[in-house]
Amino acid sequence: MRSMTGGCACGKVRFEASVEPTEAYLCHCRMCQKATGSISIAFVNAQLDEIRWDGEPDWYDSSPIATRPFCATCGASLGFLFRQDADKMDLTVAAFDDPSPFKPKHHFGAESMHRGWINTEGLPEYRTEEYQKLVDKWVTATGEFPG
Template sequence: MTTRRDGGCLCGAVRFIALGEPMRTLQCHCRFCQRVTGSTSYAESMYPVDAVQFSGEPMARYSHRSESSSRQVHVHFCPQCGTTLTLTFERWPEYRGISRGAFDDPNSVSISSHIWTSSAQTGVVLPAGTDCFQFARADLAGSPQAPARFDTPRMARTGDG
């Protein structure tokens, strides 16, 4: 039986069903994700595009050019309440990032890595035993990057810098 996770926006105008297990769930600390959430980071579960079905109101979309790749990142959100539900990517058109907080049970997916920790805000703690990447998981050519792993929780940044 295929795993099914339901979710939706704050007001309930947009709902979704994600089928199967996510490829990974990551916490991104880049400045784009900080701004798109108005918070310290964005947690997303990566699914194949065709594994997610939407119902209710059509989502609104904002497109932003990534500073690192120069490719478009598309933010899909509820036109009523503004909840960011998903990201899609010009660079990876076959994948869709689902906002972890939009799942009815956000704890049903576990964060497997933290990315762009070089941009993390002061006060952010990186957990022990989790892959942490200073930038992305792979460089622009697609080569995997080496993660850091910590034996104990660690502050992502200390002081003002």
Template sequence: MHPTPRDYPEARGGCQCGAVRFTISAGPGATGICHCRMCQRATGNAFAPLYQVPDDRVTWQGQAAEWASSNISCRGFCQACGTPLYMRTDDTYEFMAGCLHPDFPFVPQDQGGIEARLEWLDALPTLPAHTTREKWLAVVVSNQAEED
């Protein structure tokens, strides 16, 4: 990611099962979306929305497992539930925005890896939309940990 850092409030987040939680102290950070093929495969999704912060601002509860996805970075995930949590370089974490508490003011500042951007993303604003409640919440019982 290459957006200009700006100040953000404290952030909290973690995995689905609650085994790994983190707190990021308030301060400069950068937000962006990466469409590169490596991020697509690491997240199992069309792109990775990422919040980048220096590693010295992160406090952990629980421990993420890591896999070296390249010669310059590792991907962190919960070993218990499999939630992708971050990409880490030597002194920086890039957290997956979906792992952050919903009240965090994540607004992407830029997009990278656009050579691999999936064309069908352009159609999203034209598709019919519905809430989760309308379609699934009447029958689904979540096993996810409560959000902090």
């Protein structure tokens, strides 16, 4: 287990959690797809008593059995929690300050998996700084490109 920090895009909600980076997984269920607007979402499981929030997240009752923490200011999805009998919850891998240590262990919700999005090896790859229109927009708005 290792203690790692994370939070939402705007910084209003921050957290610290003890997690095992090799225990991450991708969820493809329709509930997660609809809640995040994505094909899948990467989660890692954490004990509830090992999560410390700095700035309480907002909560969305996404189904009769689950609720999800998020930031109402920036809209960032932060996790998933069963509403009853929960001693653990999932945190979104991308919300961690450094998501690079996480390694997916399995897929969940495979009945809703969009296989064409799983292996994208060989597709052209573009770096954000190579898209000059985007760089120009950042420079105009802030004076610099975030690097």
